[in-house]
Amino acid sequence: MNALALEVRNLSFGYRAEEAVLHGIHVRVPVGSITAILGPNGAGKSSLLHVLLGLHRPWEGEIRYFGKPLGAYDRRSLSRTVGLVPQREHVPFAFRVEEYLLLGRSPHLGLLAQPTAADLRAVDAALARLGIAHLRRREVASLSGGEHQLVLVARALVQGAAVMLLDEPTAHLDLGNKHHTLALLRGLAAEGRTIVLTTHDPHLAASVADQVLLLRRGRVLFGGPPQQALTDERLSDLYGVPVRVVQVENRPCVLPQ
Amino acid sequence: MRRRFWWLLAGSAALVVLSVFLGRYPTPPILPPRLLESDPLAARLVLTLRLPRLLAAFLTGAVLAASGLTMQMVFRNPLVEPGFLGVSQGAAFGAALAILYLSPSPWTVQASAAVFGFLGLGLTYAFARRLRYGGWILRMVLAGIAVSALFAAGVGLLKYLADPLTQLPEIVFWLLGGLWATRWANFLPVLAVTLPALVLLYLARWRLNLLTLSEEAAFSLGAAPGRERLALLVLTVAATAAVVSLAGMVGWVGLMIPHLARRWFAADARQALPASVLLGGAFTLLCDDLARTAVNGEIPLGILTSLLGALAFVALLATTPRTSR
Numbered sequence: 082m083n084a085l086a087l088e089v090r091n092l093s094f095g096y097r098a099e100e101a102v103l104h105g106i107h108v109r110v111p112v113g114s115i116t117a118i119l120g121p122n123g124a125g126k127s128s129l130l131h132v133l134l135g136l137h138r139p140w141e142g143e144i145r146y147f148g149k150p151l152g153a154y155d156r157r158s159l160s161r162t163v164g165l166v167p168q169r170e171h172v173p174f175a176f177r178v179e180e181y182l183l184l185g186r187s188p189h190l191g192l193l194a195q196p197t198a199a200d201l202r203a204v205d206a207a208l209a210r211l212g213i214a215h216l217r218r219r220e221v222a223s224l225s226g227g228e229h230q231l232v233l234v235a236r237a238l239v240q241g242a243a244v245m246l247l248d249e250p251t252a253h254l255d256l257g258n259k260h261h262t263l264a265l266l267r268g269l270a271a272e273g274r275t276i277v278l279t280t281h282d283p284h285l286a287a288s289v290a291d292q293v294l295l296l297r298r299g300r301v302l303f304g305g306p307p308q309q310a311l312t313d314e315r316l317s318d319l320y321g322v323p324v325r326v327v328q329v330e331n332r333p334c335v336l337p338q
Numbered sequence: 339m340r341r342r343f344w345w346l347l348a349g350s351a352a353l354v355v356l357s358v359f360l361g362r363y364p365t366p367p368i369l370p371p372r373l374l375e376s377d378p379l380a381a382r383l384v385l386t387l388r389l390p391r392l393l394a395a396f397l398t399g400a401v402l403a404a405s406g407l408t409m410q411m412v413f414r415n416p417l418v419e420p421g422f423l424g425v426s427q428g429a430a431f432g433a434a435l436a437i438l439y440l441s442p443s444p445w446t447v448q449a450s451a452a453v454f455g456f457l458g459l460g461l462t463y464a465f466a467r468r469l470r471y472g473g474w475i476l477r478m479v480l481a482g483i484a485v486s487a488l489f490a491a492g493v494g495l496l497k498y499l500a501d502p503l504t505q506l507p508e509i510v511f512w513l514l515g516g517l518w519a520t521r522w523a524n525f526l527p528v529l530a531v532t533l534p535a536l537v538l539l540y541l542a543r544w545r546l547n548l549l550t551l552s553e554e555a556a557f558s559l560g561a562a563p564g565r566e567r568l569a570l571l572v573l574t575v576a577a578t579a580a581v582v583s584l585a586g587m588v589g590w591v592g593l594m595i596p597h598l599a600r601r602w603f604a605a606d607a608r609q610a611l612p613a614s615v616l617l618g619g620a621f622t623l624l625c626d627d628l629a630r631t632a633v634n635g636e637i638p639l640g641i642l643t644s645l646l647g648a649l650a651f652v653a654l655l656a657t658t659p660r661t662s663r
Contacts, residue, residue, distance in 0.1 A: 156562060159560075161560075164558055165557075167554055167558075170555055171552070173414050174605040176547070177604070180604070180605070180606045240559065
C-alpha cells in the first residue's frame with residue numbers, strides 16, 4: 082500500500098454541544114487515490130469535509146496529513162497541502178475568471194503581497210490544463226454551472242494542494258461535463274494528487290473512486306473498494322429504500338426498486 | 339485600464355488645484371492667482387481656510403469611498419455603506435449631545451461625534467455576538483440596523499429637547515454635513531487617523547478579494563476570515579468615524595462611489611480601491627466647491643452629495659454594465 086496522504090482516527094464533531102453530526106470516523110486515504118464519501122442528504126458529508134479542511138475543530142479524534150497532525154500545520158502551509166473545491170460559489174462582485182483564479186495563489190503569497198507574473202503563469206497553466214482558456218475574461222457570475230465547476234477545480238489546481246477536497250463536484254453538471262470532470266479527477270490522481278470527494282450519486286462513486294465511504298447520520302457504515310461497498314444490502318441500508326445493484330460492463334449500476 | 343487610471347489621477351489633481359482658486363473672494367467664482375502675492379488677505383484666506391478645507395473634502399470622500407468598498411467586500415454585500423454599523427448615527431448622536439449639553443465649539447462636537455461613532459460600532463459588535471441567529475455577516479447587519487435605530491431615536495429626542503432658536507439649527511446643520519468649520523487644527527488629527535488607515539487598506543487591496551469568497555473557500559486559501567475581516571472593519575470604522583466627526587453626515591459617497599469604481603475599472607480591489615479613493619475624493623471636493631461657491635452662504639455638503647450621488651446611482655443602475663474590458 083502507498084503512503085497515507087490522509088488518516089482520520091476516531092473523529093467526532095458537532096456544531097452544538099450534545100448534538101454530534103459525526104461519530105467515530107476512521108478513514109485512511111493513500112497518496113494518489115480517489116475516495117468518495119457517499120451518503121444521503123444530511124448525512125454529514127459537507128461537515129466532514131469542513132472538519133478535514135481544518136475549518137472546524139473536531140471534538141475528538143485525530144486528523145493527519147502525510148503523517149503530520151493537522152494542528153501542527155500553520156494556516157499557510159496547511160492551505161498549500163489541502164485545498165477545497167466548494168459547491169457552486171456565489172460571488173457578489175463581477176470578478177473575471179482570471180482574477181478569481183489568481184486568488185488560488187494566496188497560500189503562496191504573504192498577507193499584504195501582490196500576485197506577480199509567475200502567479201499569472203500558474204493561472205495560465207490551470208486554464209490550459211482544463212481547456213477553458215477562452216473563459217479567462219468572462220465574469221464568474223455569467224458562467225454556466227458546468228463552466229463554474231471547472232473554474233473551481235482550476236482554482237484548486239492554481240492552489241497546487243496535494244490533497245483536494247471536492248464538495249459534490251458533479252452535482253450541477255450535465256452528462257458531458259460530468260464525464261469531463263471525472264476524467265480530469267482520474268488524471269489528477271494519476272499524477273499523485275489525492276482526492277476526497279462527497280457525492281450522493283452511487284454511479285459517480287462507482288465510476289471514479291478507489292475507495293468508497295458510506296456515511297449515514299454521521300457514521301461510517303462501510304469503507305472499502307466500490308465493488309464491496311455498492312451492494313444491494315448496503316445501499317438499501319444507506320438510503321433507507323430498497324435498491325438493486327446490477328453489473329453493467331463490470332461496473333455497479335444502482336436501480337431503485 | 340492603466341490609462342484610464344492616470345486620467346483619473348490627473349483629473350483629481352487638476353480639480354484640487356482649481357479648487358484652491360475657486361471661491362467667492364474677492365468676487366465669485368474665481369480668485370485670480372496673482373492676487374495671492376499682492377493681497378495678504380487672499381493669501382491668508384487660501385492658506386488658513388481654503389487649503390485645509392479642500393484637503394478635508396478630498397480626504398472625506400476618499401475615506402468614505404474606500405471604507406464603503408472595503409465594507410462591501412468584507413460583508414460580501416454591495417449594498418452596505420461605511421456608516422451602517424451604528425457609526426454614522428452614533429456620531430450624529432454624539433454631535434447633538436455635545437451641542438445640547440457640552441459646548442457648541444467645533445472641537446467638542448467633533449470629539450463627541452468620534453467617541454459616539456466608535457461606541458456605535460462597539461454596541462453593534464457586542465449585540466451581534468449575543469444574537470443567536472444567522473451567520474456572522476447577517477448578525478452584524480442586523481445589530482447595525484438596531485443600534486443605528488436606537489441612536490436615531492436618541493437624535494430625534496435631542497432635537498425635540500433642543501432650543502429651537504439656538505441649538506436646533508446647529509444640530510440640523512451638523513446632520514446635513516459640511517466642512518465650513520475646518521481649520522488645520524481640527525483637520526490634522528483627522529488626517530493622522532485616516533492616512534495610516536488608507537495606506538493599510540491600500541496594502542491589503544489584493545487580500546480584500548480573497549475575503550469576498552465564502553467562509554470555507556477563503557479559509558482553504560489560507561485566510562483567517564473572521565480575524566482578517568474584523569481587523570479591516572476596525573480600520574475602516576476608525577477612519578469613517580474620524581471623517582464623520584469633521585464633516586458630519588455626508589451621505590451616498592460610501593455607497594455609490596464603489597459601484598462607480600467597479601463599473602469603470604474592475605471588481606478586483608487592486609483597481610477598485612485606488613479608483614474609489616480618487617473618485618470619492620474628487621466627487622466630494624466637487625460637491626464642496628459647489629457648496630461654498632454656488633450661493634452667497636453655504637449649501638450643506640450632505641445635501642449635495644446625496645442629491646448628486648443618488649442621481650448618479652440611478653443613472654448607473656439604469657445603464658447596462660459593460661461586458662468586456
